[in-house]
Amino acid sequence: MQLYNNLSAKERAELIEKAGKERLTISFYKYAKIGNPEIFRNHLFLAWDQFDVLGRIYVANEGINAQLSVPAENFEAFKNHLDTISFLENVRLNIAIEHDNFAFLKLKVKVRHKIVADGLNDDSFDVTNKGIHVDAEQFNELIEDPDTVLVDMRNHYESEIGHFKNAVTPDVDTFRESLDLIEEDLKEHKEDKKLVMYCTGGIRCEKASAYYKHKGFKNVYQLEGGIINYARQVESKGLDNKFIGKNFVFDQRRSERISNDVIANCHQCGKPADLHTNCANEGCHLLFIQCDECKEKMDNCCSTNCQEIIKLPYEEQKAMRKGQGNSNDIFKKGRADHLPFKKDLRNIFDTLKPQ
Ligand SMILES: [Zn+2]
Ligand SMILES: [Zn+2]
Numbered sequence: 232m233q234l235y236n237n238l239s240a241k242e243r244a245e246l247i248e249k250a251g252k253e254r255l256t257i258s259f260y261k262y263a264k265i266g267n268p269e270i271f272r273n274h275l276f277l278a279w280d281q282f283d284v285l286g287r288i289y290v291a292n293e294g295i296n297a298q299l300s301v302p303a304e305n306f307e308a309f310k311n312h313l314d315t316i317s318f319l320e321n322v323r324l325n326i327a328i329e330h331d332n333f334a335f336l337k338l339k340v341k342v343r344h345k346i347v348a349d350g351l352n353d354d355s356f357d358v359t360n361k362g363i364h365v366d367a368e369q370f371n372e373l374i375e376d377p378d379t380v381l382v383d384m385r386n387h388y389e390s391e392i393g394h395f396k397n398a399v400t401p402d403v404d405t406f407r408e409s410l411d412l413i414e415e416d417l418k419e420h421k422e423d424k425k426l427v428m429y430c431t432g433g434i435r436c437e438k439a440s441a442y443y444k445h446k447g448f449k450n451v452y453q454l455e456g457g458i459i460n461y462a463r464q465v466e467s468k469g470l471d472n473k474f475i476g477k478n479f480v481f482d483q484r485r486s487e488r489i490s491n492d493v494i495a496n497c498h499q500c501g502k503p504a505d506l507h508t509n510c511a512n513e514g515c516h517l518l519f520i521q522c523d524e525c526k527e528k529m530d531n532c533c534s535t536n537c538q539e540i541i542k543l544p545y546e547e548q549k550a551m552r553k554g555q556g557n558s559n560d561i562f563k564k565g566r567a568d569h570l571p572f573k574k575d576l577r578n579i580f581d582t583l584k585p586q
Contacts, residue, residue: 246326250303254285256327256334256482257301258459260346260434262294262358263318268342271295276340282309285335287482289343293353295319296346296434298482300334325432325459327480327487328466334482349438350407355445362428362440362451367464370454371471373427380420382413384430384439385479388518392486392495392505393458393476395429406435414446421447429454429461431478462489477505497522498570499529512537514552517567534569 246255265271268290275288279299286299301309313319327334365373374381374395383390383400386409390400399416403409417424426448428436436453443451454461458478465472476494477486485507497504497520504522511531519533532538540548567573 247303247306250306250330252303253330254300254302254332254334255306256299256330256484258298258325258327258432259319259322260294260296260432260437261318261322262346262437265290265292265294268292272340272342276338278312279309279340280338282312284309285338287335288338288340289346290340291343291346293358294346298335298480299338300330300332300482323456323460325456326463327459327484328462328478328489329484329487331482331484334484336483347406347434347438349435350405351410351438351442356442357445358438358441360441360444361437362426362444362453364455365427365452366455367461367470368468370427370429370452370461371473373425373452374473376425378423379425379427380417382426382428384409384428384435388507389431389479392507392520393474393478393489394494396473396475398429406439410439410442414443417448422449425450425452427452427454429457431457431480432459433457458489459487462487479507495520496572497525498572499525499533501572510534510537512540512548514540514548519567519570519573533567 272290275290282301282305284299284301284305286297288295288297288299310324313322373379374397381395381398383394383398384406386404386406387400387402390398394400399413401409401412403412417426426443428439428451430436430439433454433456436457440451440453456463458474459480461474462472462478464470465474472490474489475492476490477488479486486505493503493505495505496502499521502522502524504520506520506522507518508521508526508531510517510519510533512533515533515537517533521529521531521533529535530538530541532541540551543551
């Protein structure tokens with residue numbers, strides 16, 4: 232069953248039947264010029280609300296980035312509506328491997344400056360001059376090539392729980408940092424190496440590949456539809472799976488398992504574990520990996536300090552948080568020094584540097 236680009240009527244019917252009354256978890260993006268994102272946003276919200284779509288959708292002058300869930304029985308209507316929008320006709324839908332009816336709880340369609348916070352000045356390079364898109368089969372071949380450097384375009388907390396074998400996984404908090412780090416590391420190999428990149432659903436590579444071509448890299452490739460689509464193709468076409476561990480996703484599910492390998496460790500006791508959690512202390516909210524035993528022992532907290540705080544009356548906790556920074560730093564704080572088994576990914580990057 233091919234689940235990207237056009238789903239045939241038969242494939243759609245199969246998908247809906249298989250899901251039964253369940254919701255399907257879907258993501259897609261498209262770079263396109265949108266003149267009035269506000270009007271487009273309202274149009275989407277009114278239409279999708281009727282289909283009981285839930286999710287987080289960003290709309291900007293540069294396009295749309297959507298992560299959502301839709302009841303299986305409304306999938307057909309949803310897809311038909313997408314096809315009425317010229318630049319979304321037959322857009323590739325990344326359909327999740329593991330569905331969760333609670334992946335999203337609300338429909339939020341937001342107008343943003345950009346659909347991905349990439350930190351790039353798009354006027355400085357041609358964003359349409361992208362890398363070569365490869366499917367799972369081509370990707371598997373490419374990464375066996377000794378001249379290939381395979382780069383994970385995601386952040387440290389994503390690659391920590393799962394990545395492609397032999398991928399370079401930069402120890403970065405942001406996409407922008409990653410771009411510079413990789414360029415610096417590969418500056419001697421702009422012409423002789425093949426730069427092959429991947430991310431969750433492909434959106435980050437759309438910009439990254441254009442950026443690297445602009446920076447003089449001659450052979451730039453990107454995994455079409457990212458890890459989500461790769462996993463689907465591996466399954467449907469019976470290909471070799473080169474991805475180990477879990478794919479980090481940005482909804483309540485947190486991740487989807489792609490292989491049975493557990494490649495990360497509990498940040499508190501060091502035992503194999505790959506489940507991200509947020510510290511139960513709302514004033515901390517640190518994102519970290521915690522095993523079931525530590526979860527119980529620590530009351531889902533990252534430290535004894537936080538454990539003490541959550542025992543205080545709620546009003547007192549609120550008073551303590553006053554004037555503190557916002558919790559958007561949660562991923563950064565994932566590096567917190569008090570976690571004894573936080574992995575140092577920088578070492579991985581050094582050892583995998585091409586010779
Ligand atoms: Zn533990
Ligand atoms: Zn904490």
